[in-house]
Amino acid sequence: MTERTLPEAEYDAITDAAAHWCMRLHADDCTDAERLAFKQWHDADPLHAFEYAAMLEIWGVAEHLPRVEPMAIPATQRPRSRAGSMAIAATVLALGLPLAAFTGWNMGWLPNAYQRFEAGTSVRHITLDDGSQVELNLASELVFANYKDERRVTMKKGEAFFDVRHDSRHPFVVRAGQGQVRVTGTRFNVWMYQDQVRVTLVEGSVWVTSHRASKAGGQQLSPGMQASYRAGDFQPKVRDVALDDSSLAWRxxxxVLDNLALSDALPLINRYLDRPVMLADNATGTLRIGGNYNLNEVKNLVPSLPKVLPVYLTQNSDGNLVLNAIARPTRN
Structure with a gap:
């Protein structure tokens, strides 16, 4: 955006308008007429678009906030359709970031640091605001927010290896899928694809829960253990792994596919593809595959599968490639 100077009052008016539209477009009762009016306002001036994008960043912080208990907001002041993080976001936008940040930090609502990281076609090494080190795998994304009572990472997609700076008074929590990993200082890997999550512990100790909204359940891991879960699991499944396990080979x-059934291998492969490859049936999923592949060449793996496995490729109506097992001839 080309920089230009406006009177402070005009800047304030644009900021107020951006805050208004951010709240209205996130409201359940936002009308089509309002959305059209917003588009006209948004497209009328590049500065409008710039300020609205900034407001979305603030709103994005609020989406990661803990929900406010209903009694914290008087019934006469409670939003008609939403509470919790939405109410806090409205407070942030209405009061202005400096005042809201001061109050929100002390109440444990708002972080004093907020970072978003993405890795594209190469592994990315990053340092979080608390000093923890993270290796971010290809096509991965996470958000870090530092709250008064905990350090919180939200895995958006992909995979990351964490080397967490120890702080017993300030736990480090990674939210992935419907579960979470809670530590004070340790080294571990988190892999996520769709609703599947795997946590591999290299050093220290972590507590893994498969549903962060539940007070019960969870598993404590020691080095050399891996926990896995997916949506709907009450307890993570735990198994022992070698510390040079193939799940860490991405670093x-x-x-590395270590003689895996296709049903287990495809989620690992699909993580690196623009469109997931599907299985035609359960029988195809029982075929096994092994080998070491460069991450940047995984896209070439699927077309080559018919050369190493008794399968052929088709395409479904959605445009996804489908693996089909070649039927073995029956004996008379």
Missing amino acids: SGKL
């Missing part, structure tokens, strides 16, 4: 730029 060396490799995808």
Whole structure:
């Protein structure tokens, strides 16, 4: 955006308008007429678009906030359709960031640091605001927010290896899928694809829950253990793994498939594809595959599968490639 100077009052008016539209467009009762009016306002001036994008960043912070208990907001002041993080977001936008940040930090509502990281076609090494180190795998994304009572990472997609700075008074929590990992200082890996999550512990101790809204359940891991869960699991499934397990091979730029059934291998492969490959049936999923592959060449793996497995490729109505097992001839 080309920089230009406006009177302070005009800047304030644009900021107020951006805050108004941010709240209205997130409201359940927003009308089509309002959405059209917003588009006209948004497109009328590049500065409008710039200020609205900034407001969305603030709103994005609020979406990661803990929900306010209903009694914290008097019934006469409670929003008709939403409470919790939405009410806090409205407070942030209405009061202005500096005042809201001061109050929100002390109440444990708002972080004093907020960072978003993405990795594209190469592994990315990042340092979080608390000093923890993270390796971010290809096509991965996470958000870090530092709250008064905890350090919180939200995995948006992909995979990351964490080397967490120890702080027993300030726990480190990674939210992935419907569960979470809670630590004070340790080294571990989190892999996520759709609703599947795997946590591999290298050093220290972590507590893994498969449904963060539940007070019960969860598993404590020791080094050399891996927990996995998916949506709907009450308890994570735990198994022992070697610390040089294939799940950590991505840190060396490799995808290692150790004689896996296709049903287990495809989620690992699909993580790196623009469109997931599907299985035609359960029988195809029982075929096994092995080998070491460069991460940047995984897209070439699927077309080559008919050369190493008794399968052929078709395409479904959605445009996804489908693996089909070649039927074995029956004996008379």
